[in-house]
Amino acid sequence: MTSVVSPPRTIRIGSRKSQLALVQTYWVKAELEKSFPDINFEVHTMSTQGDKILDVALAKIGDKGLFTKELEVGMINREIDFAVHSLKDLPTRLPEGLALAAITERENPADALVVHEKHQDKQLDTLPAGAVIGTSSLRRLAQLRNKYPHFTFKDVRGNLNTRLAKLDAGEYDALILAAAGLQRLGMGDRVHQVIPKEVSLHAVGQGALGIECRADDVDLISLLKAIEHPPTRDRCLAERAFLRDLEGGCQVPIGVNTEIDGENLALTGVVASIDGTQLVKDTVTGKAAEAEKIGTELAQLLRQQGAQPILEEIFAEIQRGLK
Structure with a gap:
């Protein structure tokens, strides 16, 4: 496969410095090099706020971009071209000018x-x-x-x-x-x-990698699509739409499970109170091609079943710095 980038250039990949982040980033680099052997890919590492603050519970820090913000600033400032994230760490609302370009094949999300x-x-x-x-x-x-x-x-x-x-x-x-x-x-x-899904639904995007880049870099987006996994993409887009509609960050007790059967996608979601005493859970099934619509429908369904008061209390507790 020949490069879709013209003119040829060195592409700079942003990564957190953690061992897991580097393993994931170098895996993405290797996969891209298989498809585009004539392109030079370089890894640039950065420390994020979430990497630096290790003595405070994540929920008490109260920032949805704990593990992504510095990388996003690097892209906006053109210090790096794209970033590799654990998709579960990537907020569902991205900064203006950035886009989720590709989602790779998922490992076990449990x-x-x-x-x-x-x-x-x-x-x-x-x-x-x-x-x-x-x-x-x-x-x-x-x-x-x-x-x-x-x-x-x-x-x-x-x-x-x-x-x-x-x-x-x-x-x-x-x-x-x-x-x-x-x-x-x-x-x-x-x-x-x-842990069975009946006990604990996993985080939105868990097990998948999300690749974020500048929204106007159409050549790079085309290149990154080479390593996208469409079934994982559809599952994760449904999950992210569900989370986005409920306005929850990674530190809100919202869990999901998605399954694809042919053209159909089933999304199960749960909203639970922090003390575990209240829990609202249901499933919506639809066409995988309309993944985000499924996520929005499930969010609305759970709201009708009582999720909104639970979420409001969670947000209030997080604001009070409680856990």
Whole structure:
């Protein structure tokens, strides 16, 4: 395949400095090099606000662009040409002048249970009352509190290796992490249990990579489409439309699950209160080609079923700096 970029140029890829971000970015770079061997791709790393603030719960920072803003500024200032994100970190409303150019094939989007060695014979259902479960996600926290109110939940921050070290040192009995991140870092053996969707719906975009670039760079957008995965794209566009319509950031307890069967796409969504006592959940099915319409319809349906008061209370709690 020949390059669609004219004239030829070096393309600068922006990435966070974390190990997982670099693994993902270099995977994208390698995939593009397969299709465009004559183009030079360079990786430029940046630290984001979310990388720098490690001693405060994500929900208390209150910024939807925690892991993306610095990269977006780099694109707007033409320091980099595009950025690779974990799609779940990318806000559903992008800055003016930027666009979501491509979504890559999804890894397993499910949440995973990772346990301390003393609990190797346990599953979520058999962990003892009072077990300390580490998570930095309000979405996981709300859904697990709904099913397992007898657990003790404790915030955990840091990169994956840091979190696992805290678990292994005995600070936690178990962690809830994204299965995709563990798999991408070659730590799939740490997945003790894939958490069923009946227990915890995953984050919007979880397991997929989103590639963001300047909206007016049509040649680059055409190039990036070479590594897009249409079924993943449709699933994630439905999820993002659902989240966008509910005006939730990554730190609002909103979970999703999407399935594609031929031309049809089924989107399940949940809105839960932070304490887990209230939960609204339903499914909408439609044509995958109208993915965003499905997401909007589901958001409206959950509002009709009582999601709005739950969301308003969550926003109020986050504003008060509570968890």
